[in-house]
Amino acid sequence: MENALIEYKKLSNGFEYIEIENSSAVAKIALQGAHIFHYEQNSKEPLLWLSDTSDFEMAKSIRGGVPICWPWFGLNKDKSLPQHGFARTALWKLTNTNEADANTTEITFKLQYTKESLKLWPYKFELELHVRISDRLVMELKTTNIDDKPFEITQALHTYFRVSDILHVAIEGLDKKPYLDALTYKREIQNADITFNQEVDRVYQEVSDEVILKDTNRTLHVENEGSSSIVVWNPWIDKCKRMSAMNDDAYKNMVCIESANAFEDARVIKPNKSHTLKATLY
Ligand code: BG6
Numbered sequence: 001m002e003n004a005l006i007e008y009k010k011l012s013n014g015f016e017y018i019e020i021e022n023s024s025a026v027a028k029i030a031l032q033g034a035h036i037f038h039y040e041q042n043s044k045e046p047l048l049w050l051s052d053t054s055d056f057e058m059a060k061s062i063r064g065g066v067p068i069c070w071p072w073f074g075l076n077k078d079k080s081l082p083q084h085g086f087a088r089t090a091l092w093k094l095t096n097t098n099e100a101d102a103n104t105t106e107i108t109f110k111l112q113y114t115k116e117s118l119k120l121w122p123y124k125f126e127l128e129l130h131v132r133i134s135d136r137l138v139m140e141l142k143t144t145n146i147d148d149k150p151f152e153i154t155q156a157l158h159t160y161f162r163v164s165d166i167l168h169v170a171i172e173g174l175d176k177k178p179y180l181d182a183l184t185y186k187r188e189i190q191n192a193d194i195t196f197n198q199e200v201d202r203v204y205q206e207v208s209d210e211v212i213l214k215d216t217n218r219t220l221h222v223e224n225e226g227s228s229s230i231v232v233w234n235p236w237i238d239k240c241k242r243m244s245a246m247n248d249d250a251y252k253n254m255v256c257i258e259s260a261n262a263f264e265d266a267r268v269i270k271p272n273k274s275h276t277l278k279a280t281l282y
Contacts, residue, residue, distance in 0.1 A: 033088040034109035037065030049162035049254035063245035073154040104134040136282040156260035173211040199236035225278040229265035231258035
């Protein structure tokens with residue numbers, strides 16, 4: 001059995017990441033944000049989109065891959081707080097690595113409350129990301145309440161998928177699902193598969209089955225557990241120009257399908273209890 005490689009790397013600016021290679025896939029995960037920014041199965045194209053102009057800088061979220069939005073998704077009621085929470089720019093600890101077999105590597109990252117986090121969000125928590133790298137990318141984000149009062153979270157594994165051409169992709173599995181249109185703040189019902197010819201920013205609810213991304217040359221699957229909401233986002237032309245760390249035409253080759261607990265799917269976690277959001281991508 002060939003051993004998997006797990007290598008620790010550091011850029012000249014101090015940005016740290018882990019590179020994993022086993023018989024079935026290659027992945028790269030930054031310690032900042034426990035941010036998976038590359039995943040590629042053997043002899044296949046990368047599954048995740050990563051901006052050509054992405055920042056690998058401390059305190060800035062990488063544009064692409066799988067940012068972790070936590071403990072809130074989107075904007076906080078307090079607009080001075082960072083969009084999508086603080087976990088994606090916090091420095092996590094690598095707590096476990098396991099070469100389960102030649103095809104499967106498991107890695108766990110942990111983030112715990114600090115004096116600084118308590119100023120942004122006044123609860124004691126433990127957050128773990130368990131990643132399994134094989135012919136599937138499996139992510140389990142476990143939130144544990146170690147405070148003496150309940151708290152509510154919204155969150156997302158904000159996956160950026162790489163696509164050949166946004167004009168030629170379709171997302172299946174959300175037909176007839178209710179959604180909140182984040183562009184109009186209206187509630188709508190999806191009618192047919194999702195295709196793209198303009199900006200799309202929607203939070204789908206009541207999602208129980210897998211979602212399928214049909215591209216011209218491949219079909220990708222997103223299976224979620226502990227979640228009944230999915231965000232679908234493509235910034236299209238104008239917003240793409242305004243986005244940080246994104247080329248003007250980057251919208252053509254990416255689409256976000258985010259495994260979430262958002263809006264009506266927010267979760268209350270009682271003291272000493274946990275909630276796990278799981279996404280399997282292949
Ligand atoms: C998506 C939101 O989840 O994230 C979009 O639905 C937002 O509205 C996008 O623009 C990117 O957010 P950010 O904070 O990474 O620029």
